[in-house]
Amino acid sequence: MEKIIVHGGNRLTGVVHIEGAKNAVLPILAASILGEEGITHLANVPVLSDVYTMNKVLRFLNLSVDFDEAKREVTIDATKQLSSEAPFEYVSKMRASIVVMGPLLARLGHARVALPGGCAIGTRPIDLHLKGLEALGARIEQHDGYIEAFADRLKGAHIYLDFPSVGATQNILMAACLAEGTTVIDNVAREPEIVDLANILNKMGAHVRGAGTETLRIDGVATMHGTEHSVVQDRIEAGTFMVGAALTHGNVLIQDGIVEHNKPLISKLQEMGAQVIDEPAGIRVIGPDRLQATDVKTLPYPGFPTDMQPQMTILQLAAEGTSTMTETVFENRFMHLEELRRMNAKYQVNGRTVVMHGPTDFNGAEVAATDLRAAAALVLAGLVADGYTQVTNLKYLDRGYYDFHKKLAALGAEIKRVSVADDDTVVLKNAHVNN
Numbered sequence: 001m002e003k004i005i006v007h008g009g010n011r012l013t014g015v016v017h018i019e020g021a022k023n024a025v026l027p028i029l030a031a032s033i034l035g036e037e038g039i040t041h042l043a044n045v046p047v048l049s050d051v052y053t054m055n056k057v058l059r060f061l062n063l064s065v066d067f068d069e070a071k072r073e074v075t076i077d078a079t080k081q082l083s084s085e086a087p088f089e090y091v092s093k094m095r096a097s098i099v100v101m102g103p104l105l106a107r108l109g110h111a112r113v114a115l116p117g118g119c120a121i122g123t124r125p126i127d128l129h130l131k132g133l134e135a136l137g138a139r140i141e142q143h144d145g146y147i148e149a150f151a152d153r154l155k156g157a158h159i160y161l162d163f164p165s166v167g168a169t170q171n172i173l174m175a176a177c178l179a180e181g182t183t184v185i186d187n188v189a190r191e192p193e194i195v196d197l198a199n200i201l202n203k204m205g206a207h208v209r210g211a212g213t214e215t216l217r218i219d220g221v222a223t224m225h226g227t228e229h230s231v232v233q234d235r236i237e238a239g240t241f242m243v244g245a246a247l248t249h250g251n252v253l254i255q256d257g258i259v260e261h262n263k264p265l266i267s268k269l270q271e272m273g274a275q276v277i278d279e280p281a282g283i284r285v286i287g288p289d290r291l292q293a294t295d296v297k298t299l300p301y302p303g304f305p306t307d308m309q310p311q312m313t314i315l316q317l318a319a320e321g322t323s324t325m326t327e328t329v330f331e332n333r334f335m336h337l338e339e340l341r342r343m344n345a346k347y348q349v350n351g352r353t354v355v356m357h358g359p360t361d362f363n364g365a366e367v368a369a370t371d372l373r374a375a376a377a378l379v380l381a382g383l384v385a386d387g388y389t390q391v392t393n394l395k396y397l398d399r400g401y402y403d404f405h406k407k408l409a410a411l412g413a414e415i416k417r418v419s420v421a422d423d424d425t426v427v428l429k430n431a432h433v434n435n
């Protein structure tokens with residue numbers, strides 16, 4: 001088992017490099033299925049366990065995938081005869097693998113993908129994905145834990161999404177690229193990761209317009225080809241370090257940070273007393289001596305991102321006064337708070353809103369991550385806790401953060417990742433954590 005051990009009290013100062021976005025690269029890898037001719041070269045690919053999982057899915061589908069981790073580059077050849085089945089073994093590991101459905105169906109006329117099921121942060125159904133594919137003319141069947149979709153050739157349609165689901169937008173968009181005629185999708189997700197996907201699809205020969213707005217218009221083409229693309233920066237990793245700087249009264253430059261992608265977070269950080277400066281080299285965040293309480297509500301982009309919610313609650317707990325966080329996107333994304341009780345957090349949950357009373361004197365404790373952003377949030381809490389905090393279940397952290405502890409250590413945190421036997425508590429208590 002591995003743990004992160006952090007000793008609280010150090011300010012974060014310096015410059016941090018941010019990786020390519022997990023939530024952009026996963027659908028982009030799926031999009032490579034559409035490249036019937038030529039090779040796809042991806043740059044700025046983050047070294048994350050989710051990327052390895054998606055690569056395995058693609059290889060299972062008979063694509064050749066070569067990941068040069070040192071260069072952060074992936075080369076994909078999708079020109080061979082592909083298989084149309086994504087099995088439970090991979091889809092169960094990572095929900096995002098459901099986005100292979102649209103491109104497989106578009107290219108092969110058939111896709112059989114294991115049902116992803118629910119996960120810790122919510123039930124996460126895929127009804128909107130399926131309704132959209134049906135609107136494009138697919139016949140959908142569900143049996144033995146698999147979704148199977150068939151279509152001779154998809155046909156363009158006018159689709160309205162009941163909710164701007166990121167995954168449904170991606171699946172329907174990719175399917176529509178090879179459909180006959182024009183598809184218009186209204187009330188789509190507008191995340192920067194959708195824009196990145198539309199950009200690579202256009203480089204692959206698709207005709208997609210409107211990415212970043214509420215409506216996508218796709219004129220179907222007969223074939224698509226490989227291309228070159230560099231993945232957009234991870235706004236959630238950037239946001240996590242911005243919160244870390246504000247929390248620790250630090251002074252951190254998020255190298256090449258993109259202000260436009262993190263506006264709601266920046267506005268809340270400023271409201272809480274942090275300085276956020278848009279510099280030529282990136283975004284600088286300078287934490288205040290005292291954080292002010294604030295109220296936050298998560299919403300689809302361009303609202304406050306649910307993927308920053310757990311990290312933001314740490315800042316709110318540290319702030320003076322009463323803060324609230326309302327989670328409107330996922331119904332069960334407060335699990336990190338249960339762990340934080342053990343670190344002295346005081347709060348009440350009323351339905352989808354948590355009321356937090358700060359400032360919290362965080363105590364170091366042994367806490368277990370319950371999901372990806374919960375893992376990052378617990379480490380952040382450890383940065384300002386009294387004594388040692390040990391965070392376990394790091395498999396969640398590794399889904400979305402590359403070398404998180406090393407980046408924090410480079411900014412001055414006293415933090416270390418260790419391999420330990422389950423009962424090795426004495427060694428941990430005495431561990432010197434600054435190397």
Ligand SMILES: CC(=O)N[C@H]1[C@@H](OP(=O)(O)OP(=O)(O)OC[C@H]2O[C@@H](n3ccc(=O)[nH]c3=O)[C@H](O)[C@@H]2O)O[C@H](CO)[C@@H](O)[C@@H]1O
Nearest residue numbers: 023096124125126127128129165166167168306307329330
């Ligand atoms: C790999 C990836 O990019 N993951 C992101 C993506 O997840 P994901 O694409 O799964 O998120 P969605 O936008 O689809 O889900 C948002 C909400 O819509 C609901 N829903 C979704 C689809 C559907 O068919 N029916 C339905 O009811 C979900 O249960 C959830 O409550 O967007 C989320 C919302 O910003 C982020 O938290 C995730 O990090």
Ligand SMILES: C=C(OP(=O)(O)O)C(=O)O
Nearest residue numbers: 023095096307372373400
């Ligand atoms: C919830 C997240 O990812 P996923 O949709 O892949 O579970 C996330 O990135 O915070």
